[in-house]
Amino acid sequence: MNRLFSSRLLPLLATALVLLVLFGAAGAHYEHFFSARVVLNLFKDRAFLGVIAIGMTFVILSGGIDLSVGSVMACSTVLLASLIMERGWPVPLAMAATLVLGAAFGGAQGWIIHRYGIPAFLVTLAGMFLARGTAFILSSRSLEIRHAFYAKNSAWGLPLGEGLTFTLGPMVFVSVLAVAMVVAHGTRFGRNVYAIGGSESSAALMGLPVGGTRIAVYALCGGGAALGGILSTLALGSGDPTRGMGLELDAIAAAVIGGTVLTGGRGWMVGTFLGVLILGTIKTILDFEGSLDPAWLRLASGGLLLGFILMQKVIAIRSRET
């Protein structure tokens, strides 16, 4: 029991607590907030952010950052739409191609970061512009996807009764989360990611494969962004070059609120999951409020983020003392 409350897990517990308090307060305040529909919607709305945030968490754990995910996601939606609608590719093939390209784009960024020792911030900043530009070249407007596959699958899901379904998006999100947790905690690759984030030079001296791991992490994040793009086309039925503006920042915020430390080496996949849900809950509360000024969403997220960063700092200082 003592272990549980040791300072290492404290940020995670704090995140869970904030989520509970937010949800509880909202439930007490608004009628109908405590309903399966609200929760399901929350999952559905945030599924693609969730998948992207998980990829981002890997990158941050390795001591890096990926600013390109929002653009890569947008580019993926347009690419997918144009492959299906303009080229007439079969949907599964088009999706697979999108995933592969997303991962390849991420991997290429990782390679440049590793090979030339350029800060990830700069490389992925360039990647952000490149991917966004490519999206606009593929299509300057939103492309609607009218296809039997989409008609059938966008509403498909596990029926939960009362006319509710657990749709594909949330399903993918939860599966990706489960896999990510196992990979991060239980595989050599996952532990190497933590190792590189802890100290790159030590990891190299310990004989760990620094280069390969780093490239794989960015490929994973790029693939995650592409998957997020695919999910968003399923949810919205279109590809749009303007989608996902600033999404990279939401993904970073979700990871940090979930207790992942920006300097790398410390954090949890579950934390990111909770972080995504917190951001989603704030959004839902604002929806309930009706005065839908998105400024409040930003303000609340910003305040929370600041709070969590400060808390991490305090915990870091405390844990040094004991």
Added chain:
Amino acid sequence: MSGILQLHGIEKRFGDFAALRGVSLELRAGEIHALMGENGAGKSTLIKVITGVHAATAGTMELEGRAIRPGSPREAERAGISTVYQEVNLLPNLSLAENITMGRQAMWGPFIRHGEGRRRARAALARLGVEVDVARPLGACPVAVQQMAAIARALEQRARVLILDEPTSSLDAREVAELFGVLRRLRDEGMGILFVSHFLDQIYALSDRITVLRDGGYVGTWEAAALPRLELVSHMIGKPVAAAEACAAKEEASAGPRRGAVVEVAELERKGVAGPFSFALEAGGATGLAGLLGSGRTEVARMLFGIDPATSGSVRVDGRVVSLTSPRAAMAAGFAFCSEDRKVEGILPSLSVRENIVLALQASRGALRRLPRAEQEALADTFIKALHIKTRGPETPMGALSGGNQQKCLLARWMAVQPRLLILDEPTRGIDIGAKGEIEALCAELRRGGLAILFISAELEEVVRNCSRVVVLRDRQQAEVLEGGAISLRQIMETVAAA
């Protein structure tokens, strides 16, 4: 006996600077081979060439008769060369168990068997006589435990060749004995062990043969039994035996003029951590803290410097109570602290030697009153000369200096602020025998100028030699205070060991 690892004419240049000039060495199976040399002689560089961290500019290597040229530590490890580097190079964010098994975890398909890893780590540490909770993050462990973990990691891998670069620098006598026992066993099982240390006693206690490097060049290899100490030192410094004699001669503790207590520590305690402690530090005097590892030596220093402030008790400077709640407050009270953990709290590898030396002085002046460049340069020059810091110049980045020379820069940094009280935690760790004498002499000079020194060292001889008062610690408490003639190795040992 057969040569297991052979080096022929190894050369290594950093730019136009030759760190190694044609070094040849034969490591045999079943021997412990000491690699000796002054700070900056090229020992660590040679090791890093062997393990593929640096690529040799020229020369060849053979492992068990086959030519090798490892391109990374990973390849060297695969080839059967296991290494403990000079600076503890592990991962502070991961547990001790993971640090020890990282990269060689027991697997179940694609999954790591964490339980098995913890068991193996516990066993590896137990072999070295260390009993700790292996689930603890490495960063939360004392430096000695970290060093033991690095050694355990190297031992855990069944290597043919084991290389240890100053593995004992932060271990105390008992741990060193434990380690040596293990090393001797491994040698008898046929492993080839290359060992670097600045402790002559350890070298003679352990090694079969000794190779000496000087200024990157190969001086020679001798049977340890056939090489008298003075001769070894003379080979290292490149001067005749007479000069070596002077160098090795013990510095007499030349107490400066006593001017009464500057700092009085009364009942200082940090609840649940260490204390209470009561002792006085005099101007011109050196007070030593002696005790086993974990006896609270470093904790006292951290309390005095406000890093982990005391929860009760008081500290007076010149009779006035000062509050030591932060390092800033401690610096304002005239305290300076040279930490044992130079990698984390000390050096800034990308800044120049000059910048590293003036850092604390600049900090104490505040950001606005910049130290004039000329003054900075003069300071840097003074200390480079006084401490014989081996660097190409004051503008060389600190990271390019050898471990011992970095340590000297760190000392210079705190000496430069001319504090009232200088706290030295393991100041001579990793420093060669000549420089040790110089540092001790410099301390004596500073004391003549009225400075008080708090001297912490795991080497009891050093404490005895340098201190006019010794506070003996046991179990994180003060056990005894010895003064003047009462200070002896024996007395300290007895107090330390008393149950």
